[in-house]
Amino acid sequence: MARNVSTRRKLAVTAVAWTIGILIFFPILWTFLTSFKTEAQAIASPPAFLFFDWTTENYFEVQSRSNYFKHFLNSVVVSFGSTLLGLIVAIPAAWAMAFAPTKRTKDVLMWMLSTKMMPPVGVLVPMYLMFRNSGLLDTRTGLVIVLTLINLPIIIWMLYTYFKEIPGEILEAARMDGASLSKEIIYVLTPMAIPGIASTLLLNIILAWNEAFWTLNLSAAKAAPLTAFIASYSSPEGLFYAKLSAASTMAIAPILILGWFSQKQLVRGLTFGAVK
Amino acid sequence: MATLHTRSAARLMIAPSVLLLLAWMIVPLAMTIYFSLLRYNLLMPGMEEFAGLSNYTYFLTDPAFFQAIFNTLAIVLGVLFITVIGGIALSLLLDQPMFGQGIVRILVIAPFLIMPTVAALVWKNMFMNPVNGLFAWLAKLVGLQPFDFLANAPLFSIILIVAWQWLPFATLILLTALQSLDEEQKEAAQMDGAGAWSRFFYLVLPHLSRAITVVILIQTIFLLSVFAEILVTTNGGPGTQSTNLTFLVYAQALLQFDVGGASAGGIIAVILANIVAFFLMRMIGKTLEA
Amino acid sequence: MGSITLKNVSKVFGAHAVIPSIDLDITDGEFVVFVGPSGCGKSTLLRLIAGLEDVSDGQIVIDGRNATELPPAKRGLSMVFQSYALYPHMSVRSNIAFPLKMAGEEKAVIDKKVADAARVLNLTDYLDRKPRQLSGGQRQRVAIGRAIVRQPEAFLFDEPLSNLDAALRVNMRLEISQLHQQLKTTMIYVTHDQVEAMTMADKIVVLNRGRIEQVGSPLELYHKPDNLFVAGFIGSPKMNFISGAPAAAYQAHTIGIRPEHLALSKEQGTWRGTVGVAEHLGSDTFLHVNADGIGTLTARVSGDFGVTHGDPVFLTPDVQRLHKFDDKGLAIR
Numbered sequence: 084m085a086r087n088v089s090t091r092r093k094l095a096v097t098a099v100a101w102t103i104g105i106l107i108f109f110p111i112l113w114t115f116l117t118s119f120k121t122e123a124q125a126i127a128s129p130p131a132f133l134f135f136d137w138t139t140e141n142y143f144e145v146q147s148r149s150n151y152f153k154h155f156l157n158s159v160v161v162s163f164g165s166t167l168l169g170l171i172v173a174i175p176a177a178w179a180m181a182f183a184p185t186k187r188t189k190d191v192l193m194w195m196l197s198t199k200m201m202p203p204v205g206v207l208v209p210m211y212l213m214f215r216n217s218g219l220l221d222t223r224t225g226l227v228i229v230l231t232l233i234n235l236p237i238i239i240w241m242l243y244t245y246f247k248e249i250p251g252e253i254l255e256a257a258r259m260d261g262a263s264l265s266k267e268i269i270y271v272l273t274p275m276a277i278p279g280i281a282s283t284l285l286l287n288i289i290l291a292w293n294e295a296f297w298t299l300n301l302s303a304a305k306a307a308p309l310t311a312f313i314a315s316y317s318s319p320e321g322l323f324y325a326k327l328s329a330a331s332t333m334a335i336a337p338i339l340i341l342g343w344f345s346q347k348q349l350v351r352g353l354t355f356g357a358v359k
Numbered sequence: 360m361a362t363l364h365t366r367s368a369a370r371l372m373i374a375p376s377v378l379l380l381l382a383w384m385i386v387p388l389a390m391t392i393y394f395s396l397l398r399y400n401l402l403m404p405g406m407e408e409f410a411g412l413s414n415y416t417y418f419l420t421d422p423a424f425f426q427a428i429f430n431t432l433a434i435v436l437g438v439l440f441i442t443v444i445g446g447i448a449l450s451l452l453l454d455q456p457m458f459g460q461g462i463v464r465i466l467v468i469a470p471f472l473i474m475p476t477v478a479a480l481v482w483k484n485m486f487m488n489p490v491n492g493l494f495a496w497l498a499k500l501v502g503l504q505p506f507d508f509l510a511n512a513p514l515f516s517i518i519l520i521v522a523w524q525w526l527p528f529a530t531l532i533l534l535t536a537l538q539s540l541d542e543e544q545k546e547a548a549q550m551d552g553a554g555a556w557s558r559f560f561y562l563v564l565p566h567l568s569r570a571i572t573v574v575i576l577i578q579t580i581f582l583l584s585v586f587a588e589i590l591v592t593t594n595g596g597p598g599t600q601s602t603n604l605t606f607l608v609y610a611q612a613l614l615q616f617d618v619g620g621a622s623a624g625g626i627i628a629v630i631l632a633n634i635v636a637f638f639l640m641r642m643i644g645k646t647l648e649a
Numbered sequence: 650m651g652s653i654t655l656k657n658v659s660k661v662f663g664a665h666a667v668i669p670s671i672d673l674d675i676t677d678g679e680f681v682v683f684v685g686p687s688g689c690g691k692s693t694l695l696r697l698i699a700g701l702e703d704v705s706d707g708q709i710v711i712d713g714r715n716a717t718e719l720p721p722a723k724r725g726l727s728m729v730f731q732s733y734a735l736y737p738h739m740s741v742r743s744n745i746a747f748p749l750k751m752a753g754e755e756k757a758v759i760d761k762k763v764a765d766a767a768r769v770l771n772l773t774d775y776l777d778r779k780p781r782q783l784s785g786g787q788r789q790r791v792a793i794g795r796a797i798v799r800q801p802e803a804f805l806f807d808e809p810l811s812n813l814d815a816a817l818r819v820n821m822r823l824e825i826s827q828l829h830q831q832l833k834t835t836m837i838y839v840t841h842d843q844v845e846a847m848t849m850a851d852k853i854v855v856l857n858r859g860r861i862e863q864v865g866s867p868l869e870l871y872h873k874p875d876n877l878f879v880a881g882f883i884g885s886p887k888m889n890f891i892s893g894a895p896a897a898a899y900q901a902h903t904i905g906i907r908p909e910h911l912a913l914s915k916e917q918g919t920w921r922g923t924v925g926v927a928e929h930l931g932s933d934t935f936l937h938v939n940a941d942g943i944g945t946l947t948a949r950v951s952g953d954f955g956v957t958h959g960d961p962v963f964l965t966p967d968v969q970r971l972h973k974f975d976d977k978g979l980a981i982r
Binding site: 085092093103111113114129172182195196198199203204205208210211239289292293300301310311314316328330338 | 531
Binding site: 253270275 | 698702720721722726727728730731732734735736737747748751753795799938
């Protein structure tokens with residue numbers, strides 16, 4: 084009897100949760116479906132959900148019109164580059180704060196996070212001018228530099244919370260066993276922190292991939308990543324829903340798939356150690 | 360605690376990060392302050408001259424400025440309200456036993472992974488468009504006049520879009536927190552005769568407080584400078600109805616090429632953000648310490 | 650050769666002197682136990698010797714060489730940590746081999762030494778497992794294995810048994826003592842458990858609030874405690890302390906008598922009292938007696954002594970084994 088009731092309850096929960104899940108996901112699903120329609124079908128009323136003539140021509144059109152692959156490559160270079168660069172700078176810093184803390188460590192961490200609070204517009208003008216004068220405007224190098232800087236506090240903070248969970252005794256054991264500082268970090272700390280480093284890497288790639296203030300303002304054509312590629316579709320030229328959908332699908336698919344595969348690490352990383 | 364040797368190594372290792380962030384904070388900010396005191400327009404090169412505080416008076420007396428402050432706060436608070444309440448409700452739902460929980464999680468997390476420009480364009484054209492959007496079709500289906508969201512309720516529409524993007528973040532963090540709640544505590548509360556509501560208020564909600572703090576902190580950081588969503592949907596309009604501080608400064612700088620004015624606006628934005636940050640950091644510092 | 654000498658060693662954290670000043674000689678091959686209540690500075694002292702903390706002042710001499718400034722790796726010491734501190738991502742084999750690898754030993758030498766250590770510690774069958782697949786006792790042995798392969802001047806143990814259950818603790822205690830007899834290497838062992846100290850040590854160092862209260866062999870400390878603290882800390886159940894008039898009768902401020910040195914009788918004796926709680930261990934019974942005008946006294950009697958709660962009894966101290974202390978808590982001899 085009790086089992087029956089709980090199964091019924093489980094079914095009800097399932098129905099509600101799936102409905103809400105699909106509603107939340109619907110805009111993405113709809114975009115995906117629309118990308119395979121003709122422009123006429125895309126704005127047909129009533130809208131066609133699944134029963135339409137599937138076509139892939141939009142994808143070819145988008146590629147020929149605005150060279151998707153160039154922007155895709157820009158996005159990859161900028162997001163991976165800035166994240167890797169950030170990790171290289173952040174790992175030693177996080178080690179220092181987690182394993183050789185001083186009275187000021189908490190303040191330093193807070194200060195680092197507070198630099199994220201500074202609104203980007205506060206420094207937009209000088210950044211723009213500096214970039215223009217040094218030839219960094221509309222270059223991938225320039226974008227990598229800026230995204231490294233804006234995500235550095237988050238990378239440090241995340242690594243710090245992961246490192247904190249590694250017992251200091253293990254590093255001391257390595258020191259007793261004769262490991263130098265660099266060997267301690269390479270042979271003991273890094274392998275133990277791989278899961279944490281991986282989720283830091285993922286989250287920051289996603290943040291950098293989707294970053295849309297600096298990438299829009301500091302790139303034009305040459306270095307424009309997918310954020311800017313999509314923004315160029317914001318001024319409509321005739322019938323364009325299907326092509327917009329195709330472009331959108333192409334822009335979000337790589338990171339969506341990456342995010343889905345790594346959702347566990349992602350969520351854990353996002354909690355910044357506040358939730359174990 | 361550690362030895363002198365490790366402490367000096369630690370200082371060396373933390374130095375690059377600190378120097379980089381310090382430079383990142385100070386150099387452009389100092390330049391912004393300097394520019395904000397100049398009459399400086401990119402369309403009139405060579406015409407720079409000292410302008411005192413006139414840029415500030417210009418900005419502070421501009422009605423668009425107050426509208427922008429209001430809009431900035433409305434976006435932050437509106438999105439926080441929707442995502443925190445919605446996130447708690449949704450995480451409680453997802454914490455129940457059900458079939459296919461993993462797939463539902465995948466569906467729910469998706470909007471967080473979508474780049475803001477895509478999210479805004481999809482909502483603007485395919486849902487909120489008064490002619491061809493799905494909402495218009497739905498309205499007609501039930502016999503209503505289609506509503507032009509972005510023209511008639513631009514700020515609300517933007518809040519909706521941004522909230523859609525951030526709801527997964529809040530939900531997943533709160534869900535993780537819920538799942539870390541000790542099962543024995545819940546059972547103990549049940550033994551003590553606490554009903555579902557009192558369990559929620561006296562046990563679950565306090566347990567979630569840390570996670571809620573994190574959600575508020577992280578989201579505020581990003582929401583204070585919402586930009587792409589405005590750029591591709593309303594362009595700040597109609598008029599300045601959906602212009603936030605970020606967008607206002609952007610428009611001043613890169614559309615009107617008024618470096619001096621934009622810099623003054625940037626400095627004001629920094630000061631406001633610092634006020635918000637001050638309170639937030641105190642709150643976070645307290646919660647994360649415990 | 651592993652003699653260790655501490656000269657005037659002190660450790661200050663901020664304004665707080667954890668260890669005001671300590672002098673200590675440890676001769677080669679000794680099994681020395683640092684014992685004391687938590688927060689007494691025993692672990693800090695061990696970490697100072699290990700080099701994991703800097704001394705604030707004073708000198709640490711290891712094997713005739715001033716090691717005060719040396720990093721941990723150069724001091725020729727091995728350490729077994731309370732949490733074992735095994736490397737979770739390495740197999741048992743790699744864990745034990747790690748110090749040798751860091752010392753740049755050749756692979757053949759490493760393999761042989763690891764195999765020897767594994768044989769001594771009964772770990773041969775587990776060499777390819779990861780630490781998480783081992784039981785507590787096995788992890789403990791891996792930690793010891795990692796310590797012995799380097800053939801150090803001395804071993805440092807930081808409460809190594811506190812994470813084991815009671816039965817295993819007794820076993821490992823024995824194994825470590827046997828290891829000491831085999832290797833004859835200096836061992837410094839930190840614990841808060843006076844039973845461990847008594848059973849294992851050649852020499853016990855009793856610490857309290859960063860100061861050495863007394864140094865001596867287990868039986869010296871048991872029979873001739875220098876002060877109230879040592880008297881109360883060593884021995885189980887604790888020594889009974891009596892002050893006031895009954896103590897004045899023995900020309901002392903406080904007198905102490907161990908539970909095993911109180912004779913019990915149902916008919917007559919020095920002090921009269923009633924039985925409170927009786928703890929039956931089988932072989933022995935610990936009686937908590939409310940003695941008139943004195944307070945609660947613990948007495949050890951044979952397991953067959955038949956009294957229950959509320960019975961009147963008489964207690965007589967063995968005057969030969971009475972400990973007398975002055976008003977500063979120091980022993981009067």
